[in-house]
Amino acid sequence: MSYVEIKDMEIAFSTPRGKFIAVKNINLEIGKGEIVSIIGHSGCGKSTIMNAIGGMVTPTKGTVTIQGKAIKGPGPDRGIVFQNYSLLPWLSVYENIFQAVDAALQTTSEVDKREIVEKYIRMVGLSAHREKLPKQISGGMKQRVAIARAFAINPDVLLLDEPFGALDALTKGSMHIELLKLWNLDNRSKTIVMVTHDIEEAIFLSDKIVVMTDGPSATIREIEDVHLPRPRNKKDIVNMPEYKTIRERLLSLLMDKVEIDATDFYKGPKVELV
Amino acid sequence: MKSQTIATDIELESSEVATRIWDNNLVKKLTAFGQSSAFTLGGFGILLLIWYIISKITTDALPGPYATLSVLWEMLKDPFYDYGPNDKGIALQLFSSLGKVFLGFGLGSLVAIPVGIVMGANAFCKKLFYPIVQILKPVSPLAWFPIGLAVFQSAGTATIFIIFITSLWSTLINTAFGVGSIPDDHKNVAKAFGFSTRRYITKILIPYSLPHIITGLRLSISVAWLVIVAGEMLSGGLGIGFFVWDSWNALSLEKVISAILIIGLVGLLLDRLFTLLEKRFSYAS
Ligand SMILES: Nc1ncnc2c1ncn2[C@@H]1O[C@H](COP(=O)(O)OP(=O)(O)O)[C@@H](O)[C@H]1O
Ligand SMILES: [Mg+2]
Numbered sequence: 181m182s183y184v185e186i187k188d189m190e191i192a193f194s195t196p197r198g199k200f201i202a203v204k205n206i207n208l209e210i211g212k213g214e215i216v217s218i219i220g221h222s223g224c225g226k227s228t229i230m231n232a233i234g235g236m237v238t239p240t241k242g243t244v245t246i247q248g249k250a251i252k253g254p255g256p257d258r259g260i261v262f263q264n265y266s267l268l269p270w271l272s273v274y275e276n277i278f279q280a281v282d283a284a285l286q287t288t289s290e291v292d293k294r295e296i297v298e299k300y301i302r303m304v305g306l307s308a309h310r311e312k313l314p315k316q317i318s319g320g321m322k323q324r325v326a327i328a329r330a331f332a333i334n335p336d337v338l339l340l341d342e343p344f345g346a347l348d349a350l351t352k353g354s355m356h357i358e359l360l361k362l363w364n365l366d367n368r369s370k371t372i373v374m375v376t377h378d379i380e381e382a383i384f385l386s387d388k389i390v391v392m393t394d395g396p397s398a399t400i401r402e403i404e405d406v407h408l409p410r411p412r413n414k415k416d417i418v419n420m421p422e423y424k425t426i427r428e429r430l431l432s433l434l435m436d437k438v439e440i441d442a443t444d445f446y447k448g449p450k451v452e453l454v
Numbered sequence: 455m456k457s458q459t460i461a462t463d464i465e466l467e468s469s470e471v472a473t474r475i476w477d478n479n480l481v482k483k484l485t486a487f488g489q490s491s492a493f494t495l496g497g498f499g500i501l502l503l504i505w506y507i508i509s510k511i512t513t514d515a516l517p518g519p520y521a522t523l524s525v526l527w528e529m530l531k532d533p534f535y536d537y538g539p540n541d542k543g544i545a546l547q548l549f550s551s552l553g554k555v556f557l558g559f560g561l562g563s564l565v566a567i568p569v570g571i572v573m574g575a576n577a578f579c580k581k582l583f584y585p586i587v588q589i590l591k592p593v594s595p596l597a598w599f600p601i602g603l604a605v606f607q608s609a610g611t612a613t614i615f616i617i618f619i620t621s622l623w624s625t626l627i628n629t630a631f632g633v634g635s636i637p638d639d640h641k642n643v644a645k646a647f648g649f650s651t652r653r654y655i656t657k658i659l660i661p662y663s664l665p666h667i668i669t670g671l672r673l674s675i676s677v678a679w680l681v682i683v684a685g686e687m688l689s690g691g692l693g694i695g696f697f698v699w700d701s702w703n704a705l706s707l708e709k710v711i712s713a714i715l716i717i718g719l720v721g722l723l724l725d726r727l728f729t730l731l732e733k734r735f736s737y738a739s
Contacts, residue, residue, distance in 0.1 A: 234646060236642060236645060236646065253645070254645050254646045254647075254648065255648065256647070256648055258646075259646075260646045262639070262642060262643075262646075264639060266639045266640070266642055266643050267643075268640060268643060268657065268658060268661070270661040270662075271657065271661075279647075279649075279653065279657055280643070280647040282653075283647045283648050283649045283650065283653055284647045284648050329647075333647065
């Protein structure tokens with residue numbers, strides 16, 4: 181039995197213009213300790229699927245279970261990094277993390293909680309910015325605060341919605357390493373589901389890559405298994421034949437749209453050159 | 455040789471630029487201040503002129519600026535005198551009014567903020583209470599006065615009651631709006647990390663709605679200050695409103711107009727006070 185199981189899931193929203201089916205016929209099995217990426221064009225329901233696992237939305241059809249138990253709302257066994265960071269603007273970097281830790285870890289002592297917060301602020305490299313408000317830091321730094329907040333509650337399942345999107349390539353690379361370090365430290369028992377737009381990132385990190393069709397009524401188009409040996413090294417894997425095969429496959433699944441976009445761009449309003 | 459000259463030239467120029475920028479900032483600030491002062495003074499000048507002309511036309515039925523301002527000066531020279539219950543200095547009258555205003559406004563806020571929070575957080579309560587708010591909000595303070603008298607059997611308490619009942623609506627509506635507009639993003643954080651109700655209220659609900667609540671309080675205090683004059687005219691006793699009524703009965707329009715100027719000024723100060731609070735507690739996300 182898989183750790184996380186999504187069966188025949190449909191999620192519809194009621195809108196002023198009637199029922200809107202965001203995703204349907206979603207079937208996905210995630211094993212304990214697996215890293216799974218969801219990839220697809222924007223608006224295809226990636227965040228919606230994450231929210232269903234996180235317990236933030238309830239499926240209109242089908243089921244989502246963790247260890248065989250149906251999900252009833254959010255819980256501290258799952259840590260979420262929201263797509264838009266969702267920091268509280270009136271709390272400092274430190275307090276944003278501390279309030280979440282303090283709420284989620286109810287049996288931990290105050291001293292231990294403070295230590296945990298310190299540790300994860302250090303991990304994301306924000307020690308020098310701990311007293312700053314979210315408006316005083318960059319988008320990438322906000323994203324790191326959101327990551328630290330989700331990691332700090334030490335959840336069994338990490339749900340990361342475009343967690344590294346706003347980061348520059350260097351920071352992104354070191355966050356990848358941190359993520360894998362954490363996963364290794366925990367004997368690879370943490371299950372990680374993440375949404376990304378970055379094909380290289382998905383291949384480097386994942387055991388499985390879920391490719392979505394376009395919305396509305398989006399569904400899973402294909403699931404790619406990544407068998408590259410771990411620990412992986414960015415420099416080495418790019419030369420492996422399997423890496424190239426998967427990359428080609430993902431590109432061809434996602435690219436047709438991109439090419440249309442490119443031609444659209446050229447058909448765009450012409451600039452008169454004088 | 456030549457390059458050296460150029461270098462010094464550049465240095466000279468840049469230092470000149472620096473002083474000029476510095477001067478410019480100061481000059482800008484000074485001119486801005488001067489300009490706004492000039493506009494204020496200009497406006498008052500025009501008002502004084504119109505006032506003067508009307509008082510001339512009405513052959514001093516409306517006292518002119520000079521007569522009024524000298525009476526005002528007399529009032530301000532000894533604001534704390536106390537010649538018995540019906541003859542007290544303007545400051546004592548003012549403090550009495552302010553005391554009643556803050557009492558009624560304070561009690562009103564104590565009711566308005568919690569009720570507003572409940573209405574904003576709970577759609578059911580909102581549907582239940584909003585019609586009541588809409589019906590009671592536009593009722594004139596004067597209409598409440600007999601109710602206050604009947605219930606409390608005291609004119610003083612009735613005055614505080616009408617301030618209470620008329621000043622609570624703005625705070626209530628603004629609080630309900632603030633709480634009702636908490637973004638889903640913030641609620642999701644509370645949901646995802648299992649915030650207790652207490653933590654949700656202190657770390658999300660209050661901080662988010664505080665600027666709205668303070669805006670409500672600012673509107674409420676102006677209503678309270680507006681109402682006190684009418685209330686005291688009905689209730690008598692001590693206070694700036696009764697002072698206006700008393701001066702009218704004593705046929706001293708100079709005193710009435712002086713009181714109006716003071717009322718306006720205090721109202722402005724109250725508004726400024728709450729505007730400062732608003733700025734202090736607003737955050738930009
Ligand atoms: N609460 C909601 N109400 C109505 N429509 C929604 C809601 N949340 C998401 N949607 C719609 O569902 C679709 C999928 O959204 P989302 O999961 O955020 O896409 P993605 O994360 O892949 O970009 C979009 O068309 C979006 O407009
Ligand atoms: Mg999304």
